[in-house]
Amino acid sequence: MKSFGAILGLITAVAFSSIALADHNVLSPYQAEYTLRAKGLNIGEATRRLTINDDKVKLETRSESTGAIGLFLKFNQMERSTLTIVDKKPTPDNYMMSRSKRGRKTIRKMHFDHNAGLLEIDIESNRKTVPLEKELYDQQSYQLALRMDLQAGKTELTYPIYRKGQKVQYTFKIIGEETLDTVAGEFNTIRLSRKVKNRQTEIWVAKDYNYILVKITKSKNDSQIADLELTKFTYLDSQHKLKIK
Secondary structure (H helix, E strand, O other): OOOHHHHHHHHHHHHHHHHOEEEOOEEOOEEEEEEEEEOOEEEEEEEEEEEEEOOEEEEEEEEEEOHHHHHHHOEEEEEEEEEEEEOOEEEEEEEEEEEEEOOEEEEEEEEEEOOOOEEEEEEOOEEEEEEOOOOOEOOOHHHHHHHHHHHOOOOOEEEEEEEOOEEEEEEEEEEEEEEEEEOOEEEEEEEEEEEEOOEEEEEEEEHHHOOEEEEEEEEEOOEEEEEEEEEEEEEOOOOOOEEOO
């Protein structure tokens, strides 16, 4: 299936729900559940959890194929990021991605050594070290920075990210506001767009619920390939919250 890369990209994008906050200055543990579709057919499910231990934040996304189409695709993926909040900005410490696709397993790891100013990278047991820039994110932690920028009313949304062995820039454009009716309910959303050549990603986040991810679509040549939509959202242990200072 040619759209498989886009499908896995949507799974990675589930991390956007890491922006879920109980209020503007408190990060709260939560769990979000999503349905993944390709060309209108349900092919998988994803679950996102944010947990807090002292000042450490862990973001974890697990996804797997489901149904008859999902059995053909046979994928499962886990992403885990640990980070701290420094000067009201997410600062990544570690990132790990484990993916199994049709029997082939891929593992990627990164360690952000801020004291030494180094980024340690391990891709399929091939290791290298590169200088760590002051502002650099993994594929999950940048989305918390995006949430904070949206909350602050910023319109320039560009983030340096290290992925697949190289540094890239993610830039989002605010399209406007829309009302979405989903399985999880009706949401007033802000629509964001990111376009690279003939590929486009659109994201809808809940304006009244601290920018929780509601929906994502992936398109190529103006034809939708895959989408992901929120089905359930729950705040977890209310005693383990982190004040953003």
